[in-house]
Amino acid sequence: MTDFSDLLKADNNQPARSIRIVDAQGLEAWLASQPERVRTLVAAQKFKGKAHEHAILPGDDPADWSVIAGVASREKLGPWCLAKLAEALPEGTYRLAEGIAGPAMLGWLTAQYRFDRYRKEENGSGVRVLLTGEVAQIEAATRLAEAVALVRDLVNTPAADMGPGDLEAAARRVAERFDAECKVTKGDALEQGFPMIHAVGKAADKSFAPRLIELRWGDPKHPKIAIVGKGICFDSGGLDIKPSSAMRLMKKDMGGAAHAMALAQLIMGARLPVRLHLLIPAAENAVSGNAFRPGDILQSRKGLTVEIGNTDAEGRLVLGDALTLAGEDKPDLIIDYATLTGAARVAVGPDLPALFTNDDALAGEMDAAGGVVDDPTWRLPLWDGYAEMLKSDVADINNAGEGGFAGAITAALFLKRFVPENTPWVHLDTFAWRPSSRPGRPKGGEALGLRAAFYVLQGRYGHKK
Numbered sequence: 001m002t003d004f005s006d007l008l009k010a011d012n013n014q015p016a017r018s019i020r021i022v023d024a025q026g027l028e029a030w031l032a033s034q035p036e037r038v039r040t041l042v043a044a045q046k047f048k049g050k051a052h053e054h055a056i057l058p059g060d061d062p063a064d065w066s067v068i069a070g071v072a073s074r075e076k077l078g079p080w081c082l083a084k085l086a087e088a089l090p091e092g093t094y095r096l097a098e099g100i101a102g103p104a105m106l107g108w109l110t111a112q113y114r115f116d117r118y119r120k121e122e123n124g125s126g127v128r129v130l131l132t133g134e135v136a137q138i139e140a141a142t143r144l145a146e147a148v149a150l151v152r153d154l155v156n157t158p159a160a161d162m163g164p165g166d167l168e169a170a171a172r173r174v175a176e177r178f179d180a181e182c183k184v185t186k187g188d189a190l191e192q193g194f195p196m197i198h199a200v201g202k203a204a205d206k207s208f209a210p211r212l213i214e215l216r217w218g219d220p221k222h223p224k225i226a227i228v229g230k231g232i233c234f235d236s237g238g239l240d241i242k243p244s245s246a247m248r249l250m251k252k253d254m255g256g257a258a259h260a261m262a263l264a265q266l267i268m269g270a271r272l273p274v275r276l277h278l279l280i281p282a283a284e285n286a287v288s289g290n291a292f293r294p295g296d297i298l299q300s301r302k303g304l305t306v307e308i309g310n311t312d313a314e315g316r317l318v319l320g321d322a323l324t325l326a327g328e329d330k331p332d333l334i335i336d337y338a339t340l341t342g343a344a345r346v347a348v349g350p351d352l353p354a355l356f357t358n359d360d361a362l363a364g365e366m367d368a369a370g371g372v373v374d375d376p377t378w379r380l381p382l383w384d385g386y387a388e389m390l391k392s393d394v395a396d397i398n399n400a401g402e403g404g405f406a407g408a409i410t411a412a413l414f415l416k417r418f419v420p421e422n423t424p425w426v427h428l429d430t431f432a433w434r435p436s437s438r439p440g441r442p443k444g445g446e447a448l449g450l451r452a453a454f455y456v457l458q459g460r461y462g463h464k465k
Contacts, residue, residue: 004109004145008138011095011131018066019085020057020097023074024049030068042068052084052439067094074099079374082130083107083440091126100134103373107440109145115156115444143269147262147454148447154258155432155445159234159251163208164201164282167231167257171213171280174261178268180217180276186210194281194321195299196306200232200314201283203291208233210283212322217268218275223333223461225267225274226326229260230315230338231282238285238311239293252445253315255432256338257282259450263335266454272462279326281318285311297395301325302418307392309400315340316411317399320418327420333362334425335453336415343407344380344429352378353430353449356412362424362456369455377428377449380408387413428453 022030027049031039038057047055053070067089071081082104085094101108108130114121132138154162154170168184175182186209191198194212201210213231232253236242242250257280264278292298296308298317302324306317315338326334344354355377357363363379370376389401389410397417401410412427419425434446 002113002149004112004142004149007109007112007127007129008105008141009093009129009131010135010138011133014093014131016093016095016131018097019082019094020066020068021071021074021077021081021099022049022068023071026074027070051081054085054088066097077102077104079103080107080438080440083111086111086128086130087439089128091128093129093131095131101130101132102134102137105130105132105134105137105141106144109141110148111440113145113149113152113442115153117157140270143266144451144454147266147450150262150265151255151258151432151447151450152445154261155252155255157251159284162251162254163233163284164211164231165207165209167233167254167280167282168211168213171215171261171278174265174268175215175217178217178265180215180268183214183216185212185214194301194325196301196317196321197281197283199292199296199298200285200317203238203288204284204286208284208286210281212325213278213280213282215264215278216276217264219273220275222273222275224277224329224331225457226277226279226329226331226334227260227263227267228279228319228322228326228334228336229258230254230256230319230336230340231280232315232318233282233284235285235312235314236287238287238314239291240311241287242312249433252433253339254282255430255445256315256336256340258432258445259337259428259430259447262447262450263337263453266450267457270458270462272457274457274461277326277329277331279322281322283314283318285314300418304397304417305395307395307398309398309402313400313411316414319415323415323418327418327423330420331423334419334423335428336425337428337430337449339432340429341408341411343411345431347380347408348378350431350433350435351448352376353428354408355379355426355428355449356382356409357424357426358382358416358419359424359426362426365456365459366426366452369452369459373451373455375449375451375455377452380412382412382416383409384413386410390414426453
C-alpha cells in the first residue's frame with residue numbers, strides 16, 4: 001500500500017516552497033499587485049486561474065521559486081483542489097502562502113497513490129510533502145487516504161492474486177491491526193450454514209474455495225453496526241457466461257468487499273463507539289462440471305428457496321446469506337456495498353453509487369454527507385410494485401427479474417427479502433472503478449460512497465473530523 005505517513009507534516013517554519021491559491025475571479029487583482037516580470041511569466045504559462053491550473057513564479061534568488069495555483073473557489077476548497085499540484089510539482093516540501101488546506105489534504109495524499117505491485121515507474125518522481133498548521137487533522141486525513149488506497153489496491157489486483165483466500169488474508173491484516181476478532185467459515189460448515197454462498201463458489205478450483213469472512217470489533221454494549229460487502233473475486237457469469245468484453249473488468253467484482261473492509265478500517269481507526277460486524281461472502285463464480293445451473297433451486301440460510309433465473313445474478317445470492325446472518329445479531333444499522341448491476345451504471349453512470357434504503361432519514365443523511373465530503377450517491381426507489389418481477393412458479397423467489405426492466409431496483413428488492421423488517425438498511429450499488437483519470441483519482445479501482453457513509457457514521461456515533 002502507498003505510504004502516506006510522511007506526505008503531511010506539521011508546519012514548524014521549516015524550508016518549503018510557497019503555494020499561492022487564487023481563483024479566476026481574483027486573479028486580475030492579484031496580478032495588479034505583482035511586478036511586471038511576474039505578470040509576464042504568468043501570461044507566458046497561459047495561467048488563467050482556473051481549477052487545476054498552476055504556474056511557476058520566480059523568486060529573488062536564482063534557485064528560488066514558488067507556485068500559483070488555480071481553484072474553483074478560493075473561499076471553499078474541496079478534496080481535489082490541490083490534487084493536480086501533488087501530481088505535477090517536483091518532489092519537495094510545500095506550504096500554502098495563506099489559508100488552510102482543510103479537506104484538500106485528502107487529494108494531496110491520494111494524488112500520490114501508486115499501484116506498483118507489478119510494474120515500477122522507471123522515472124518515478126519523489127514525494128511531495130505539504131506542511132500544515134492543522135496538525136490535529138493530519139491523522140484523520142491520512143486514515144481516509146489509507147482507506148481509499150485499500151479499496152484501490154484490492155480492486156486493482158487481478159483475480160489470480162485476489163481470490164477468496166487473498167481477501168481473507170487482507171481481512172486478517174486489518175483485524176490484526178485493530179485487535180479485532182476474525183472468523184472464517186468454509187467447507188462443509190459453509191455448505192450447511194450458507195448454502196447460497198457455497199453454491200455460487202463451488203465450481204471454482206479448491207485454491208479459490210468460497211468462504212464467509214467475518215470480523216467483529218468493539219464493546220458488545222455499544223450500538224451494533226453490520227457492514228456487508230460482495231466478494232465475488234471473479235465473475236465469469238457462470239453457465240450464463242459473460243462475453244469476453246464484459247468479463248474483462250470482473251476482477252473488480254469484489255469491489256463491494258473492498259469498500260466494506262475499508263469502511264470497517266475507518267470505523268476502527270476512529271474508534272467509534274460501536275459494535276462492528278463485518279461480513280464478506282467471498283467466492284469465484286466459475287464454470288465447471290458442478291457449477292450451479294439456470295433452473296436450479298437453492299436453499300438459503302433464511303429458509304427461502306431461490307430459483308436461479310440467471311447464474312450471472314450471483315452477487316445477490318451470496319449477499320442474501322450474509323445479510324441473513326447480519327440480521328440475526330439484531331443490529332441497529334446494516335450497510336452493504338456491492339458491484340451488483342449493470343443497470344445501476346446505465347441509470348446513474350460510473351461516478352454515482354445507486355443508493356437504496358428502507359429509511360428516509362438515512363437517505364437524507366447520506367445525501368447531505370455526499371455533498372459535504374464530495375462523495376455523492378444517488379437514491380433510487382425500493383419500488384415494491386416491481387417485486388412481482390422476481391416471482392417464481394416453483395420457489396419462493398427468482399434471482400433474476402423478468403423483462404430486463406429496473407434491474408438495479410429488482411436486485412435491491414431481492415436483497416430486501418433477506419434484511420429483517422424494521423432494521424435500517426442501506427444498499428450501495430457501486431461501480432468501484434474509475435474509467436478515466438481525474439486529479440487525485442487515477443484510472444482503476446476507486447472508492448465511491450465510502451467517505452459519505454463514514455461521515456454519516458461519525459455524525460451518528462462520534463465526531464466529524
